[in-house]
Amino acid sequence: MNKKKSLTLQDIADELGITKMTVSRYFREPERVAKATRERIAKIVENQGFVQNRAPSLMSKAITNTIGVVIPSLSNQVFASLVEGIESITQPAGFDILLAHSGYDARVEERKVAMLLSYRVDGLILCETSHTSKTINMIKQSGIPVVEAMELPESPLDMAVGMDHQRASYDTVSEMVRRGCRHVIYLAARLDNRTRLRQKGYEQAMWDAGLTPSSVATPFHSSFTQGQALMRQALNNYNKIDGVFCTNDDLAIGAMQYCLEKGIRVPYDMAVVGFNALDIGQAMKPRLTSVVTPREQIGIKSAELLLAAISGSRDTQRTFDLGYSLTEGKSW
Template sequence: MTKTQAGKSRASGRITLAMVAERAGVATMTASRAITQPEMVSQALRDRVDAAVAELGYVPNRAARALASSQSKVIAVLVPSLSNAVFTEVLAGIQDALDADDYQILIGNTRYSDKEEEKLIGTYLQSNPDGMLLSGLTHSPKVQQILTTSRVPVVSMMDMSTDPEQYTVGFSQFQAGYAMTRYLLDKGHKRIGFIGAQLDERTLRRAEGYRKAMQEAGRADAKLEVMVAEPSTIALGAELLGRMLAQAPDCDAIFCCNDDLAHGAIYQCQRRGIAVPTQLAICGFNDLPASAWMNPSLTTIGTPRYRIGFEAATLLRSVIKGEQPVTRQIDLGFTLMARESA
């Protein structure tokens, strides 16, 4: 760096790598290596450069580092909701897995919309991410085309794919729905209702598992299903309980696709004087923190949300590094939490 260039940098107030090198008494290339590849230099040299960085308040230029290494150190993550506790725990796992490698995470909220997902993926690809973590397995034809063309490594989260070539971390939503329904049937319930909201792909697969178990038992009945496209909330659970009992008054158990719906259904039962579980058994899905502490405590499906995020990010990181993972699909399973409500 010439004196004129150094003068310009000082005049602009921007601390450059060359200024750090000058303060540490080393070449610019050496300072760069000490910052980006500290294992390649001696501890004494690293300490000198670190001291200069701290003294000057130097912040590395991520874009310049990306050009030099051919990696952006950016991971794009798309989830359908930022207010849903399920996905906040997934995001926590992702962040913990990527922190050690100094990745910047771009988080996008698709709001359960294909159009929003298309827009976000198009926007994030402009940042040349090293990889993407996407929620779910089903995407619009446009998104599939964009991802195929971009050739960016992608790991899907929350469900299990039948495609052995797809990188996936999660559990079988279908099997979880089947297991909960089978549990209720084995407890002696015959008229088991299913309440579903949002109608995203995960809810639909849980419903498919429910139907499979009911058909096998010879108990399937369309009147036992209440499905709405509205977002899942406690208030909606209370409302849909009333709708279920209106169209199937002999219902003796209800499987709610989410815990918040189940919470609302139980509260509404208490208002109506319906004893849970002796008159009506109620169960949920996801094992949210409040579910174990309400009265009666909620029978539900426990899902490994933090581990899904952590393992998905770890798998993506290995793919980015060119490593050959032992498996492309990681099934973390689920746990049926049998409690007081069913």
């Protein structure tokens, strides 16, 4: 079974003794086609499982009604919510999403952006702020609008929607200190930019409280078992820890489990705080305290801005801070 020569508008037109133009109209402005003709076309389309070839309209039309989205990971609830937010806007607007993932690697992002641009997407949403120069070059050349989602880079490529990770971190760690923690350690996995920003906020908060920041990191990407390992390492390296601030909930859960295993009581002996407020943290005993990131809102706002820019009506504001909040659990 080879790839068949696919059915075309012309094939349908021939079968009905009309021209492909009428069939083309059937799809784009059906009310312009006589009801009888419409039904005859519909019948063939149904029976034969006809799907239009998108290529010619990519060529002849300026707008393709597609946007490209590059997320770093396919298994992170954070980006799932982000994409959900995006789709809630793009789908009713008749836009398709081409999705790609970069594995947190700027060179992979470059490859994926090139692929998306080869399909002449009308806009891009990226979830990272560090890009290769080739990526930047290609995007500039294409002239399409871009939203960088999640962070608030100092000089965005174009537009940015996100929150201030460093500040969220600063505030949260400050509150840990206010609640009595004196030796808070920062646990970090593979260092992407958001991890670094959160670390900065943590360090600042510690210095400002007259305390000394210390962190434990792993080059592996974050996971529950890495969280365990980091907690073990932290306990080995430092002997007066009374709190850990984790770059995300995966690590926090792992850390909390390790404490449980070693008889370290959370929060009495050890405060554990995470970032992102995933569902898992809510199911834990004790319930995890975590920074809530407005990821679905970020997706919605990003898509709205992008569609506005595509249709030519840009906001003068380029950067949108959607803030953050906190789920207060029982882990601090």
